[in-house]
Amino acid sequence: MKILVTGGAGYIGSHTLLQLLGARHEVLVIDNYSNSSPEALVRVKKLAGSGFKICEGDILDTCFLNTVFTEFQPEAVIHFAGLKSVGDSNRDPLEYYTRNVSGSIGLFRCMQQHNCSRIVFSSSATVYGEANYLPYDEAHSLSPTNPYGRTKFFIEEVIRDWVRSWDGSSAVLLRYFNPVGADSSGLIGEDPTGTPSNLLPFVSQVAVGRLDKLIVFGDDYNTRDGSGERDYIHVEDLARAHLAAIEYSWENSGCEAINVGTGRGATVFETIEAFERASGCKIPFQCAPRRAGDIASSIASVRKAEQLLGWKAKLNLEQMCQTAWNWQKNNPYGYVSTV
Ligand code: NAD
Ligand code: UFG
Numbered sequence: 001m002k003i004l005v006t007g008g009a010g011y012i013g014s015h016t017l018l019q020l021l022g023a024r025h026e027v028l029v030i031d032n033y034s035n036s037s038p039e040a041l042v043r044v045k046k047l048a049g050s051g052f053k054i055c056e057g058d059i060l061d062t063c064f065l066n067t068v069f070t071e072f073q074p075e076a077v078i079h080f081a082g083l084k085s086v087g088d089s090n091r092d093p094l095e096y097y098t099r100n101v102s103g104s105i106g107l108f109r110c111m112q113q114h115n116c117s118r119i120v121f122s123s124s125a126t127v128y129g130e131a132n133y134l135p136y137d138e139a140h141s142l143s144p145t146n147p148y149g150r151t152k153f154f155i156e157e158v159i160r161d162w163v164r165s166w167d168g169s170s171a172v173l174l175r176y177f178n179p180v181g182a183d184s185s186g187l188i189g190e191d192p193t194g195t196p197s198n199l200l201p202f203v204s205q206v207a208v209g210r211l212d213k214l215i216v217f218g219d220d221y222n223t224r225d226g227s228g229e230r231d232y233i234h235v236e237d238l239a240r241a242h243l244a245a246i247e248y249s250w251e252n253s254g255c256e257a258i259n260v261g262t263g264r265g266a267t268v269f270e271t272i273e274a275f276e277r278a279s280g281c282k283i284p285f286q287c288a289p290r291r292a293g294d295i296a297s298s299i300a301s302v303r304k305a306e307q308l309l310g311w312k313a314k315l316n317l318e319q320m321c322q323t324a325w326n327w328q329k330n331n332p333y334g335y336v337s338t339v
Helices: 009-023 040-048 062-070 088-093 092-111 147-164 198-207 233-250 268-279 303-308 317-330
Strands: 002-008 026-031 053-056 076-079 117-125 170-176 177-180 214-217 232-234 254-260 284-286
Touching: 002 009, 002 062, 002 303, 009 040, 009 076, 009 268, 026 062, 026 198, 026 317, 040 053, 053 062, 076 092, 076 233, 088 092, 088 147, 088 268, 092 233, 092 303, 117 147, 117 233, 147 254, 170 233, 177 233, 198 214, 198 268, 198 317, 214 268, 232 233, 232 317, 233 254, 233 303, 254 303
Parallel strands: 002 026, 002 076, 026 053, 076 117, 117 170, 170 254, 177 232, 214 284
Antiparallel strands: none
């Protein structure tokens, strides 16, 4: 298949490229490098041993998009490009609605003009909001609690209406739980700008000596040990889910939202212990009050992914921590370490 990948230089995009290239799909990446480095794509090419096209540009630039679609004529799109910080979205919601919602609508319009009717979209477990029951299945009510989550919710709704209006079109909305880890080569991985806001990148940077200690946000939740519980999913498994989803969209029409997780939760304390075992490094931490907007537990029901995509997570928390550590110790400052 000819697949256009928006945001392909990013964390999840770069790992997904490896899967797509491994399955011999023809790929073109669009990225404006607002939150990534071209070096990630250099390394993907090296690892895959095969090439793909790269067009530097912004999905908000409709002229640019039109040229890319005219020249490449993609049969499907995997849409990663977007902003992803919950905190920034609270500070500047209009930027988030513009980049994520308007940017996506411009992309969909261009797809329609060029008769490209298949899409896999990066959604998030954050669309569910506070849990009425666990694990979350895809029928759980949607009630995101921050502007970032609402951009994902609105884009899902736009895609649903769009697919309903276009016979034969197909969309898979992948609701990621908590993606972590890195490719086992240690050549590509998560490279956040500034101080990480997510747990695993923060812990990795403590281990490598870039940060002093972890602050544990809340030890009084109603969980096994009082700390927040999440369904961490290895980025390699997540990348495989994209391959399964794009192939599903080739065979099927209509719109499906599908959770991507393991169905198992780990608390913050359990994750610290797993990382210590994987790295051999002690992770100093200090408990502090809960972080605003956080929930106690988030765990995916993974039945639908198994049933529709024939996909199941294979890698466990130890492997997530080992590969995250392998990436961090080989690239202590991310992609700039070696550029
Ligand atoms: P990332 O920031 O590493 O990757 C996003 C990529 O898109 C970057 O390379 C960035 O430069 C590019 N980009 C951003 N805006 C663009 C624009 N207007 N035009 C062109 N390129 C643009 O993020 P990621 O972790 O790989 O996440 C990918 C997608 O998955 C995002 O949409 C994110 O919201 C979603 N998601 C991520 C997580 C997570 O925890 N990482 C969880 C749920 C959903
Ligand atoms: N945590 C800490 N200290 C930190 C960072 C996190 O104790 O420095 C705790 C949090 O309180 C939470 C757990 O670690 O209990 C996981 O937090 P993350 O920030 O890693 O992940 P979240 O579940 O809060 O959110 C992430 C992404 C969202 C996405 C969501 C679901 O940041 O964008 O997963 O996919 F929507």
